[in-house]
Amino acid sequence: MQIASWNVNSLRVRLPQVLTWLEENPVDVLAIQETKTQDPGFPLEEILDAGYRVVFSGQKTYNGVAILAKQKPEDVITDIPQLDDPQRRILAATIAGVRVINLYVVNGSEVGSEKYAYKLDWLEKVIAFIEEEKSRHEQVVVLGDFNIAPDERDVHDPEKWNENVILCSQLERSALEKLCALGFSDTFRQFEQEEASFSWWDYRSGGFPRNQGLRIDLILASAALSSVCSFSRIDKTPRAWERPSDHAPVIAEFKI
């Protein structure tokens, strides 16, 4: 079973790229973030025609998450009891017995800001939700745009992207560690990887051609899945396409 995640930065703009990518990479599950699409305008037909089922939770202009899957998504959750939040950032579904939790984690703007406080509160509540989900399911994948670079290896310039900077701050990283301590493994780090492997490059100042990026898109797996993970990688190719998302897709395979 291959499971992927991609922040597409507007599904309407990126739909042709998503469909092309799925033809070349016929994964079983694709978790999408930043659809920026309200549910009535969701491109349902095009995705069904591509042979995928789909569930989604969108809003106007910002955020929005979707899960595309070859098999039927069941027990879909868009809201959690811990958080009364109009922002569409969470989508959980069970696909072929695997609990898939798709997250578009809050960016947080800058350390110390109101948005940063919201990010930390959001993370705490989502982690509590995931703990409950994990007690109910053996095979769990938590994936998406985490807007957190786990450690120094995941930033192009650790001097610039230090522990006082958004996406890298101590409190963000310890929240991620707390999540992993529930029994999740960052599948990317289970394998030998090239140095300077990133999943996001700022549109500004030629980030991609200079490989000035961060690895903030993650696929975390519970022990039952991480033990059967055969690869986990970043596919940089769509980032080099014309009019790309600022994120590249990430893929992991589980031999189940």
Next chain:
DNA sequence: ATGGTAGTCTAACTA
């Protein structure tokens, strides 16, 4: 360089 680019939607926000 308190810049730069992209998306949503035409002003200003979010990233």
